[in-house]
Amino acid sequence: NAGVTQTPKFQVLKTGQSMTLQCAQDMNHNSMYWYRQDPGMGLRLIYYSASEGTTDKGEVPNGYNVSRLNKREFSLRLESAAPSQTSVYFCASSAALHFGNGTRLTVT
């Protein structure tokens, strides 16, 4: 019963570096989401995918790209990391939101 699996759990990047956060779910859910969590601001939606082959911007999409590779996987890419992207990132699936355990990203 893996649920939603996110990798990596921790990452430190230098400004300008790129990386991809991976997310996979084994619950056959259609919808998947990427959020960022910053202190005092709750979770804010970056991008979501209502179904395989579709992606849409959320509240804070700038600086990010996503790819819904198949029904299971939904990746988040930072092309040129900035200190403002230091945050905890959560992937989630389904209408009731099954969450991954988060990725703590620090950009120096």
Added chain:
Amino acid sequence: AQTVTQSQPEMSVQEAETVTLSCTYDTSENNYYLFWYKQPPSRQMILVIRQEAYKQQNATENRFSVNFQKAAKSFSLKISDSQLGDTAMYFCAFMKLSYGQNFVFGPGTRLSVLP
């Protein structure tokens, strides 16, 4: 656009007592879901309870219950018989059912259960 407000940044309660966390939201949608999530220090996000807007009956899950007032756009969470393990951040969230299906989260309430 939808907004969710949690007016209590921090709260505390004695073990075994009852506490109520407040949440208000703003929307023009008629069909939607409301949720409470718990985030303990482990950082994991855990669904506590869910309410469908078309249901008048308040949702209940063991020691957790909600007071859903649709006209007032209020959705409070009551925790009865508080336990030390209830110490966590609690987030109220709104999900619309029209296309987009995106969630909006409130800023959270930090609850401390005191022994």
